[in-house]
Amino acid sequence: MASVGKWAPGASYGPVLSQTDLYLLNSGQNTELELNPIIEGKLDKVPLQFNLISGYSGSMVTNPNGEAVMQGRDEPATLPRVSQLIVISRHSPWCTIVKKETGVTIGDLCSALFKEYTENYVTDAELSTVPARVQDHMKRTAANNFVSAQSNQVPAGWGYSYPPANLPDKIRRVDWLRERVYVDRFDRDDGYARSRLGFKAPNVLVMDLTG
Numbered sequence: 001m002a003s004v005g006k007w008a009p010g011a012s013y014g015p016v017l018s019q020t021d022l023y024l025l026n027s028g029q030n031t032e033l034e035l036n037p038i039i040e041g042k043l044d045k046v047p048l049q050f051n052l053i054s055g056y057s058g059s060m061v062t063n064p065n066g067e068a069v070m071q072g073r074d075e076p077a078t079l080p081r082v083s084q085l086i087v088i089s090r091h092s093p094w095c096t097i098v099k100k101e102t103g104v105t106i107g108d109l110c111s112a113l114f115k116e117y118t119e120n121y122v123t124d125a126e127l128s129t130v131p132a133r134v135q136d137h138m139k140r141t142a143a144n145n146f147v148s149a150q151s152n153q154v155p156a157g158w159g160y161s162y163p164p165a166n167l168p169d170k171i172r173r174v175d176w177l178r179e180r181v182y183v184d185r186f187d188r189d190d191g192y193a194r195s196r197l198g199f200k201a202p203n204v205l206v207m208d209l210t211g
Helices: 019-027 106-119 132-151 190-197
Strands: 060-062 068-070 084-089 092-099 182-187 204-210
Touching (some): 068 106, 084 106, 092 106
Antiparallel strands (some): 060 068
């Protein structure tokens, strides 16, 4: 019988841990989740480099239907598999919660982040926390991203197929990031998680962004 790869898509490796399961397991010991090497940025031949503006990744390949799809998108993001991941970043004030009862995959993770940053606007209260010159930079970024969106087609499967029709009068969360729009990798940092969320957990990931 042929062996199944460690990160093979599907339900080949044990149960999916819920948030409650993780809490109970972590209450008496320091439980750790193993991150898929693609999202850890450890595979040179399959670079994550997920662009939060365009939805494209450095690991894109063309499927038989001629569509650009992410290599490894159906692989589990962690082992053991979990039904929820919590994503924070040092470059933004938001927290993204990714849920899937059958286990969060790399595709689920990227899709949730893409929607989080392209479909939500920065509030006036959030904008007021940064200096005026940074606000101006964000507004210029929003205009540039709008122009770029008119000529780019978002890859299939991210749930956002068409660019906005009118010049934006608001700043999206992706515009807040300015040039840091590439998700390079994810890691764990319990100290940072505690400072941001008030708690640490095995399924809290820190998203590293680059320009």
